[in-house]
Every structure is written in C-alpha cells, then in structure tokens.
Amino acid sequence: MSDGAAVLWVDERSATGERTGATGSGGPERLERAGYAVVRSTPGSVGDALAAERAQCAVCDTGALSAAEAVEAVETVVGSAHALPVVVFARDGDESLAHRTVAAGADEYVPASSGRGLVDAVDRAVERDRASERDRGAKRRLDALFADTPDPVIEYAFVDGRPVVESVNRAFIETFGYDRAVAVGEPLNDLVVPEGKRDEAASLDERVHAGERLHVQIERETTDGSREFLFRNIPVESGERAVGYAVYVDITDQKERERRLREQNDRLDEFAGVIGHDLRNPMGAVKHRIEMARRTGDDRHLDDALSALDRMDELLRDLLRTARRGEKLGETEPVSLAEVARTAWDHIATGESSLVVAEDATVVADRGRLTQLLENLFINAVEHGATSPASQALDEGNERDVASDERGAVEVRVGVGGDGCVVVEDDGRGIPAADRGEVFASGFSTATDGTGYGLAIVRQVARAHGWEAAVTESDEGGARFEFRGVEFAD
Numbered sequence: 453m454s455d456g457a458a459v460l461w462v463d464e465r466s467a468t469g470e471r472t473g474a475t476g477s478g479g480p481e482r483l484e485r486a487g488y489a490v491v492r493s494t495p496g497s498v499g500d501a502l503a504a505e506r507a508q509c510a511v512c513d514t515g516a517l518s519a520a521e522a523v524e525a526v527e528t529v530v531g532s533a534h535a536l537p538v539v540v541f542a543r544d545g546d547e548s549l550a551h552r553t554v555a556a557g558a559d560e561y562v563p564a565s566s567g568r569g570l571v572d573a574v575d576r577a578v579e580r581d582r583a584s585e586r587d588r589g590a591k592r593r594l595d596a597l598f599a600d601t602p603d604p605v606i607e608y609a610f611v612d613g614r615p616v617v618e619s620v621n622r623a624f625i626e627t628f629g630y631d632r633a634v635a636v637g638e639p640l641n642d643l644v645v646p647e648g649k650r651d652e653a654a655s656l657d658e659r660v661h662a663g664e665r666l667h668v669q670i671e672r673e674t675t676d677g678s679r680e681f682l683f684r685n686i687p688v689e690s691g692e693r694a695v696g697y698a699v700y701v702d703i704t705d706q707k708e709r710e711r712r713l714r715e716q717n718d719r720l721d722e723f724a725g726v727i728g729h730d731l732r733n734p735m736g737a738v739k740h741r742i743e744m745a746r747r748t749g750d751d752r753h754l755d756d757a758l759s760a761l762d763r764m765d766e767l768l769r770d771l772l773r774t775a776r777r778g779e780k781l782g783e784t785e786p787v788s789l790a791e792v793a794r795t796a797w798d799h800i801a802t803g804e805s806s807l808v809v810a811e812d813a814t815v816v817a818d819r820g821r822l823t824q825l826l827e828n829l830f831i832n833a834v835e836h837g838a839t840s841p842a843s844q845a846l847d848e849g850n851e852r853d854v855a856s857d858e859r860g861a862v863e864v865r866v867g868v869g870g871d872g873c874v875v876v877e878d879d880g881r882g883i884p885a886a887d888r889g890e891v892f893a894s895g896f897s898t899a900t901d902g903t904g905y906g907l908a909i910v911r912q913v914a915r916a917h918g919w920e921a922a923v924t925e926s927d928e929g930g931a932r933f934e935f936r937g938v939e940f941a942d
Contacts, residue, residue, distance in 0.1 A: 455487070456487060456488070456489055457488055457489070457507075457508045457509070457578050458488070458489045458490075458491055458505055458506065458507040458508060459483055459488045459489070459490050459491070459507060459508070459509050459510070459511055459574055459578075460491050460493055460498075460501055460502065460505065460507040460509070460510040460511070460529075460536065461479070461480050461483075461490050461491065461492050461493065461510075461511050461513065462493050462494070462495055462498055462510060462511065462512045462513065462525050462529070463492075463494070463512075463513035463515065463516065463517075464494060464495065464515075464516040464517055464521070479511065479513060479541055479564070479570055480492070482570055482571055483511075483570070483571060483574060486571045486574075486575075488574065491505050491507060495517070495521060495524065495525040495528065498510075498525065498528045498529055498532070499528065499532060502529070502532045502533075502534040502536070503533075503534060506534075507536055508536065508537075508577075508578045508581040508582065509536055509537050509538075509539065509574050509577040509578050509581060510529045510536045510537070510538045510539070511538075511539045511540075511541050511570070511574065512525050512526055512529070512538055512539070512540050512541065512553070512558070513541045513542075514540060514541065514542040514549060514553075515541075515542070515564070519548070519549050519552060522540070522542070522549060522552075522553055523552050523553055523556045526538050526540065526553050526556040526557055526558045527556045527557060529557075530556065530557035530558075531557075536577075536581060537559045537577035537578075537580050537581050537584075538553075538557060538558040538559055538577075539558070539559060539560045539561075539562055539570070539573045539574055539577050540553040540554075540558045540560070540561045540562065541562050541564060541570055542561065542562075542563065542564065549561075559573075559576075559577050559580065560573040560576070560577065598619070598621050598697075599621050599622060600621075600622075601621055601623060601699075602623055603623055603699055603700060603701050603702070604620075604621065604623045604624035604627045604628065604699070604700040605620070605621045605623065605624060605697055605698070605699050605700075606618075606619070606620050606621075606624055606635075606640060606697065606698045606700075607619040607620070607695070607696075607697055608640055608695065608696060608697070608698055609693055609694070609695040610661055610692070610693055610694045610695070611693070613657075613661065614639050614640075614641070614657065615639065615640040615641070615657060615660065615661075615698070616637065616638065616639055616640065617635045617636050617637065617638050617639075617640050617643070618636065618695070619632070619636060620632055620635050620636070624700075626675075627674050627675065627700070627702070628643060628644055628672075628673075628674055628675065629674070629675040630643055640698070641653050641654075641657070644672045644673055644674075644700075645672065645673065646671060646672065646673040646678050649670075649671060649672075652670070653670075656668070656670070656683070659685075660685045660687070660694070660696070660698075661694050662690070663687040663690035663694060663696075664685065664687070665684075665685060665686070665687065666683060666684065666685040667682070667683075667684055668682075668683050669681070669682055669683070669703070670683045672700065679702055679704040680702070680703050680704045680707050681700040681701060681702055681703060681704075682700075682701040682703050683698065683699070683700060683701075684698075684699040684701065685697075685698055685699075686698075686699065731764055731768070733799070733800050733801070733827070733831055734760040734761070734763045734764045734799060734800075735760075735764065736801055737756070737757070737760040737799070737800065737801050738757045738760045738761060738764075740801055741753040741754065741756045741757035741760065742754070742757055745757070759798075760799065763799045781818040781821060781916050781917065782818050782820065782821070783818065784816050784817055784818050784917075785816065785817075785818075785819065786814045786815070786816055786941035787814065787815060787816075787817055787819050787822065788812060788813075788814060789809070789811075789812055789813045789814070789815055789866065789868075789874065790809040790812035790866070792817075792819060792822050792823055792826060793807065793809055793826055793866045794807065794809070795823055796823045796824075796826035796827040796830060797826075797830055797864075799823075799827055800827055800830055800831055800834070801834075802830070802834050803834065803861065804861035805833070805834045805861045805862045805863070805864065806861070806862075806863050806864070807830070807863075807864050807865075807866070808863060808864070808865045808866070809865075809866050809867065810865050810866065810867030810868075811867035811868045813868050813874070813940055813942070814940060814941040814942050815874065815938050815939065815940055815941065816938075816939040816940070816941055817917055817938075818916070818917070821913045821916060821917070822913070822917075824909060824913055825909070825910050825913040825914065826866070826876065828906040828907065828909050828910050829864075829876045829906075829907075829910055829933055830864055830876075831906055832906050832907060832931070833862050833864045833876075833878040833880060833930070833931065834862060834864075836880070836881070862878045862879055862880040862930070863878060863879050864876065864877070864878045865877050865878070869934060871936075872936075872938075872940075873934045873935055873936045873938065874919075874934070874935040874938050875932065875933070875934055875935075876932075876933045877926040877930060877931065877932035877933065878926065878928075878930040878931055879926065879928035879929070879930045880930040880931065881929075881930065882925055882926070882929050882930045882931050883923060883925075883931045885925075888923045888924070891907050891923055892907050892908060892910065892911035892921065892923075893908060910933070914935055917937075917938070918937055919935045919936065919937045919938055920935070920936045920937050921933065921934075921935055922934050922935075922936070
C-alpha cells in the first residue's frame with residue numbers, strides 16, 4: 453500500500469534532540485515497518501520540510517504539544533502551498549483535542565493505543581492524496597487545454613434557465629472582444645447572439661439545458677462582424693443548474709470556399725454546355741456548306757465553310773475567356789448594331805428566315821460577346837420560333853444540312869425601341885407567358901430536346917455589359933427580347 457511513500461512526522465523534541473511526550477516511541481517505527489519513508493520535523497519547521505520533501509501524508513504527534521500547538525501544527529500543514537492530508541496521533545481520551553484538530557483540517561484522529569490503526573489511517577490518507585493529485589493533474593491539463601485551445605470556448609452554468617458565462621479562454625476574448633472581467637457573470641446570449649437570432653438561440657438553449665451533445669451550424673456576432681460557427685456543446689452536469697462547455701469553431705472561410713467551389717463547378721457545367729451548344733451551330737453550317745459544294749460543285753460553299761471554321765476558333769477563344777473571367781468583359785468599343793447583327797446572322801444556318809435591321813445604332817460593347825449574344829437569339833428564333841413542321845423538327849443535336857426550302861421561315865428584326873432599349877424580335881411562335889420568367893435559366897428549354905443553354909448565354913453576356921434582359925411578346929405574337937441599360941456612343 454505504501455510503495456515507499458514519504459510521511460512527514462511532526463512532533464516536539466527536547467533540547468537534546470530526544471523526543472518526549474505521552475505517546476512514547478513506536479509510531480514512526482510502525483510506519484517504517486509498513487514500508488513508509490518517515491521524515492521528521494518539528495512544528496516550527498513544517499513549512500521548510502513540506503517544501504523540501506514530497507511527502508504524501510503528515511502525522512501530527514500531539515504527545516508533547518499543547519492543544520493550541522497541535523491545532524496550529526495541523527493548520528500549518530493544511531494551509532501550506534504543499535498541503536497534505538493530516539492524521540493526528542494522540543493520547544487516549546482527549547476528545548476535545550480530536551474535535552479541535554479535525555475542525556482545523558485533520559483527516560483522521562488516531563489514539564496511540566490503536567495498534568495498526570495508525571498505519572491504516574496513513575494508508576487511507578496517502579490514497580486520498582494520490583487521488584487528489586490525480587484530480588489536480590487532470591484539472592491542470594484541462595485548464596491548459598481550455599486556455600490554449602485555438603477555438604473560442606466558454607464554460608457556462610444555467611441560471612434561471614439561461615446560460616451564464618463562468619469562464620472564457622483567450623480565443624474567446626480575441627474573437628468576441630470581451631475580457632474575462634466583463635464576460636464572466638453575463639448571460640452568454642447577450643454577448644454573442646446577433647439581432648434576429650434570439651429565438652433560434654433560445655431554442656438552442658433548451659437543448660443545451662437538456663444536456664444534448666450538439667453539433668450544429670450557427671451564426672454569431674464577433675469583432676469582425678457576423679460569422680458562421682460550428683457549435684459544439686459539451687455537457688458536464690445536467691439538472692436545473694446545468695454546466696458545461698460551449699465550443700465555437702469558425703467555419704466562415706470554409707463555407708466561403710465551399711460556396712466558391714460550387715460556383716466554379718456550376719460555371720464548369722455551364723461552360724461545357726455552352727461549348728456543346730455554341731460549337732454545334734458553326735459545325736452544322738460547315739457540314740451544310742460541304743454538302744452543298746458536293747452537290748453543286750461550287751467552291752464558294754467551301755469558302756463559307758472555312759468562314760464557319762474561323763468562327764468556331766473565335767468562339768473557342770471567347771468561351772475560354774468567359775470561363776476564366778466569368779461575366780467580365782474584354783475590351784469594349786463603339787460598334788454598329790447593324791454590322792454586328794449581320795455578322796452574327798451569317799454565322800448560323802438560317803434557311804428561308806430573314807433578318808431585318810429596323811434601326812442602326814452605335815453601342816458600346818465587347819464586339820465578340822455581343823456577336824455571341826445575337827447569334828444565340830437568332831438561333832432561338834430560327835429553330836424554336838418557326839411554325840412549320842420541318843422547323844419544329846430541328847434541334848441542336850440534328851444535322852444542319854437541311855435544304856433551305858425544307859426549313860420553316862421567320863422574320864427576325866433588330867433595332868432600338870422607343871424607350872431606348874435594344875430590341876430583337878421575331879414573328880414566330882413566341883414564348884408562353886408562363887415560361888418567360890425561366891427562359892434565361894441554364895438548362896431550361898421549351899423544346900423537349902433542346903439544351904436550354906442558348907438564352908442562358910444571352911443573359912450572361914447581357915449581365916457582363918451591365919444590361920437588363922427581359923422577354924415579352926412581339927406585335928405578331930412572336931418572341932421579343934429587350935435590353936435596357938445599353939450605352940449608346942452617339
């Protein structure tokens with residue numbers, strides 16, 4: 453039981469160094485026989501002995517001590533920075549001394565005649581000291597962990613149904629801006645919960661009070677404004693005065709990275725769709741011109757095919773730029789709306805459809821992106837706006853070498869509206885009113901086999917220029933696209 457543990461034996465000695473008193477000898481010898489290392493000290497040198505020796509128990513031999521001296525000796529040991537459990541070893545029958553020394557902090561009172569009682573009492577005291585040391589070590593480690601944890605941690609206790617701050621660590625002070633002297637004793641929600649989140653916090657408090665081990669995302673007010681945290685509740689005691697620890701792991705930057713990653717993935721998906729959509733059109737034109745050259749032997753069709761291939765190369769450059777820059781533009785310049793419209797019209801297979809430029813205007817735009825916008829509007833009009841069965845059968849996935857007399861026809865007009873907006877409209881089937889709020893969304897198509905990317909590209913280019921795009925109905929019942937916020941050079 454002893455494991456060589458040291459016991460501090462405190463008694464009074466005569467001037468010659470021989471111990472006197474009623475207890476007689478034998479106490480230290482009993483402990484030594486039980487395996488303890490006994491260290492001797494007088495009451496006046498207890499403090500020095502405690503500092504010099506790592507004893508695990510003190511025995512106060514009161515044989516030659518007055519009651520006052522015995523009580524003082526006990527108080528000295530108990531009150532020392534190296535406090536130990538104390539066993540009082542005294543003559544029989546002195547119940548008054550027993551009460552006074554126990555009241556002063558002694559753990560046990562053992563009469564000198566008790567036989568093995570002294571060793572048993574010391575065994576118990578040593579075990580209590582070891583248990584106490586384990587508790588102190590655990591507390592020191594917990595205190596160090598609490599203080600040095602990089603995440604804000606609060607020790608709380610519920611008072612009248614609300615969590616009140618008992619202690620905070622350094623990370624809490626740095627994150628939320630409250631010193632310990634200010635935070636301790638305050639309701640936790642008053643320090644960290646932003647306006648508008650009080651009801652949510654109250655609901656969370658109910659779960660914390662019930663002792664749930666929570667792991668939830670919340671928003672809290674910090675010195676840097678409102679931030680997102682992963683809140684972890686570590687309950688220690690439940691009941692009316694529930695106590696525990698609240699840990700706040702800042703996940704604001706992580707959530708922002710996740711948001712950017714989702715946006716990047718969305719852009720990649722859209723980019724893949726745009727490539728598939730925009731490149732199919734000049735590819736269809738190339739195939740159509742090659743087929744026409746085979747049929748007629750006219751090499752001019754090959755020139756048109758080469759022009760379409762050049763357009764494909766231009767589109768790839770523009771699309772890569774779009775992927776890298778999102779909705780940012782390249783260089784803007786004054787461009788002729790009529791000129792860009794006719795160029796875009798020549799880039800697509802239009803069959804019997806026709807383009808009418810009602811009014812020309814000089815607009816400030818990125819020429820390549822404006823061409824892309826008009827191309828997709830023209831494709832939408834020709835492929836989805838025409839009313840003949842042949843035109844309705846066309847889609848982006850089919851070959852575009854259909855003879856011109858087999859294609860349905862629409863008239864597409866480009867101009868400037870009376871209120872200063874740029875207008876592209878047709879006399880085709882139009883877009884149902886119920887679908888007009890969604891036509892610009894990626895992947896949305898009124899055709900069962902359409903890709904749904906053409907008008908999404910239109911919206912992206914318009915936003916890049918700072919224009920507002922809207923769709924309505926033309927006078928003939930077709931689709932009418934209006935762009936407001938366009939800057940005119942003249």
